[in-house]
Amino acid sequence: MxxxxxxxxxxxxxxxxxxxxxxxxxxxxxxxxxxxxxxxxxxxxxxxxxxxxxxxxxxxxxxxxxxxxxxxxxxxxxxxxxxxxxxxxxxxxxxxxxxxxxxxxxxxxxxxxxxxxxxxxxxxxxxxxxxxxxxxxxxxxxxxxxxxxxxxxxxxxxxxxxxxxxxxxxxxxxxxxxxxxxxxxxxxxxxxxxxxxxxxxxxxxxxxxxxxxxxxxxxxxxxxxxxxxxxxxxxxxxxxxxxxxxxxxxxxxxxxxWRYADYVGIGPGAHGRISVDGRKFASETIRYPAAYLSSVIERGNGTEEFYALSPEDELYERFAMGLRTNAGITLYADDIFYEDEERVVRLNSLVNDGYLANNCGRLTATDQGLRILDTIIFEVFR
The missing domain is CATH 3.20.20.70 (Aldolase class I)
Known part of the structure; x- marks a missing residue:
């Protein structure tokens, strides 16, 4: 695209x-x-x-x-x-x-x-x-x-x-x-x-x-x-x-x-996620309004932090956001998720216990899983 x-x-x-x-x-x-x-x-x-x-x-x-x-x-x-x-x-x-x-x-x-x-x-x-x-x-x-x-x-x-x-x-x-x-x-x-x-x-x-x-x-x-x-x-x-x-x-x-697409965040304390050269970058602006306005006047922007997310952090965010939706997330065969064998075991256990559903790599939370979604995400990435 x-x-x-x-x-x-x-x-x-x-x-x-x-x-x-x-x-x-x-x-x-x-x-x-x-x-x-x-x-x-x-x-x-x-x-x-x-x-x-x-x-x-x-x-x-x-x-x-x-x-x-x-x-x-x-x-x-x-x-x-x-x-x-x-x-x-x-x-x-x-x-x-x-x-x-x-x-x-x-x-x-x-x-x-x-x-x-x-x-x-x-x-x-x-x-x-x-x-x-x-x-x-x-x-x-x-x-x-x-x-x-x-x-x-x-x-x-x-x-x-x-x-x-x-x-x-x-x-x-x-x-x-x-x-x-x-x-x-x-x-x-x-x-x-x-x-x-x-x-x-x-x-x-x-x-x-x-x-x-x-x-x-x-x-x-x-x-x-x-x-x-x-x-x-x-x-x-x-x-x-x-x-x-x-x-x-x-x-x-x-x-x-939830689809982990790109968005710009402006204004005091706003967050953003932007893809640059194939990497996902996180941004955060200055929180206090007066300091934010001064920064924009002096530097042309109010950015306080702008950094590339690690592949692991990006995976976690994509996972945590996607599982909130009925569409879920897709895990492809070469996804870095599968590089951690213990994590795969924990995921399969959650599927077997009825908290998650895995349909040919399309992962969704079941009704039972949605009730404890934060716990599920913690369990997968602990």
Whole structure:
């Protein structure tokens, strides 16, 4: 395949939020006034830097994440989109996603982002239960979330919503009702995440202090199984461990990650994976916004790290990403995976025990395996 035909995604990290959620461990900072021109210039210079490295590519996805990119000025979003299109060839059906929270301020801006070039909205509703929303530190109600969804669906042809489940004291019936309400709204894509306690977050501190106890693993597993059953029954099957879609509504950008394709990451703390001369390179930008902006002005980019992954690290990432999906990964006869005989034995044992399926080199996780996928990956690569 000609390099110019190979797909490329661009991830843009907007680092600011109105408030920091207690479960969030992303690179985020409390919202402040921003210099619109500084961000447009910085993002533009970074994109030029990466375009020189990647060369001509087929741009299939731009994803604005954060943070809360719906707090960014629409002109910044538009400038990034137009710059990306000017630097790389892009497909006619390019997917351009913006993450948003369902607050009144952001709802009023949906049409502006649509006019700026965004064609897919990812709405962070997170829960349809007011008490759960308070627990999660969200600044909207369930009613406001559903109202925002109505506005989003009237503005964008492609809308996804995020929900978090396996909350303390949440029952199977409560989660089933939330799911059914969300699916009844007619969305074509759902991102459904179990609550995890990440180090350094307010939730991690609360759990260590004994203020509340996370959901037991058995209960979380039951909720995961219920999720798969309920979504599949209405035509929203899982195409990845946490993502469900009607056919044709799968996230192109997320599939770039899971297929281990190339993507550029710009903005404070963004990560990227780029192929150069047959090797996969990892990148990470400077985390602090002021330092990031200064670096771009002085050096023309905000890169803090850029290094070639070892063949073993590349294999691990390809394996860990691919097994999250229903497509799985392909292990060819000459794959370096087979150079470690003990690893092959462990893999075959997982297949024999029903956690993995191996169909002529196409490796997928079974329903049983998906429930303990992190453990399986650790077992294979230990």
């Amino acid at each position: 000609n390099k110019a035909d190979s797909e490329l995604g661009v991830y843009v990290h907007w680092p600011y939020c109105a408030r920091i959620c207690p479960y969030c461990d992303f690179n985020v900072f409390k919202n402040r006034k921003v210099d619109e021109k500084s961000w447009i210039d910085a993002f533009g210079k970074e994109l030029e830097h990466w375009a020189e490295i990647t060369g001509p590519r087929n741009l299939t996805s731009i994803y604005f994440g954060g943070g809360t990119p719906s707090l960014a000025p629409p002109d910044v979003i538009n400038a990034v989109i137009e710059k990306c299109k000017a630097l790389w060839g892009h497909s006619d059906n390019i997917e351009i996603t913006l993450e948003s929270n369902p607050t009144d301020v952001e709802r009023d801006r949906f049409s502006k982002f649509h006019d700026a070039g965004v064609n897919r909205l990812s709405l962070g509703i997170q829960s349809l239960n007011d008490e759960a929303l308070k627990f999660l530190g969200r600044d909207h109600t369930a009613s406001e979330g559903m109202n925002a969804l109505d506005v989003a669906q009237s503005t964008f042809a492609n809308v996804s919503i995020d929900l978090i489940y396996a909350l303390p004291e949440q029952t199977l019936d409560q989660w089933r009702n939330e799911l059914q309400t969300a699916m009844g709204a007619g969305v074509g894509h759902l991102s459904l995440y179990q609550l995890t306690i990440e180090e350094g977050t307010a939730f991690a501190k609360a759990v260590k202090q004994g203020r509340w106890t996370p959901t037991a693993s058995d209960n979380a597993a039951d909720m995961f199984e219920l999720t798969q059953q309920v979504t599949a029954a209405v035509g929203l099957p899982a195409y990845e461990i946490s993502n469900h879609a009607t056919p044709g509504q799968e996230s192109k950008h997320n599939q770039i990650y």
